[in-house]
Amino acid sequence: MEDTKILPQALHNAIEHISQLPGYGERSAQKFIENLLQLPKGESIETIRALLDMIDKIHPCIECGLLTEEDKCKVCKDESRDRKIVCVVEESFDAFAIEKTGKYKGLYHVLHGRLSPLEGITPDKLNINSLIKRISSNNFKEVVIATNPTVEGEATATYLYNQLKKFDITISRIAYGLPFGASLENADSFTLSKALEHKVRL
Ligand SMILES: [Zn+2]
Structure with missing residues (x-):
């Protein structure tokens, strides 16, 4: 100071x-x-x-963690959304960026961060247990891991994959179109919608 x-x-x-x-x-x-x-x-x-x-x-949605003004966010309350697919993001703003593409109609799950052992961010600090609970008690067909293409984002995706592979569910990862080191919330809608279109099965 x-x-x-x-x-x-x-x-x-x-x-x-x-x-x-x-x-x-x-x-x-x-x-x-x-x-x-x-x-x-x-x-x-x-x-x-x-x-x-x-x-x-503003507080996190009780279901998915997305920032909302009500108990449940607009996505969770919207009956027209595809309830068989859940997209995992680091922060709410990543989900807001994905919404702008208009290409994704499923649900979200917000981790509120990414794994970073150096900063003391271990799995228990993230919204991961509630994701596992949601997957065990819902009939999801697919989980799309949309953590950022950074070192921490990739490590988080790998960790999630290992936690989720025991479930009978398709696990995919957005990849194509996003340069490594980029962040979702700063990506333009075109790049982001390409990344979603070309998601790869893990
Ligand atoms: Zn929600």
Whole structure:
């Protein structure tokens, strides 16, 4: 932290809180605050109000873990979705990106992260037990593993495959079209829909 003698206390507190977010160091916290303070006061207050509102209303779906405002998300509640197929993603935003392609009509399961032993993210920290429970108690025909094509995403996919292969179910992995190291939420819809179309059986 910078010299707190000249750094106003309120600024110090804000930076400290934001820099504690995973993936946010002190520099990105400072950048966020600089940008926020450059906005007209009314706009920055609206921004923070939107964040408060979001924290108050948004929580994971009790069924699939997708971020929602209700107990069950819109996908889980939609009777027209294909209930025989479940797509496993790292984060809700990956599922939102897949939805934008309009190519996928099944259900989702959100892990809320990816395996990363170095960061202490072990299988018990992820939403994996509830996936196994869902697969044992539903008549799914296929699981599509759509973790990101990164080292951690691949390790997570392999782990899931080993956990799920005992079930009488097709396990596929999206692959084609996504460059290694990319993330789903940043992929364009075309690339992502190709990746879904060309999923491979594991
Ligand atoms: Zn749901």
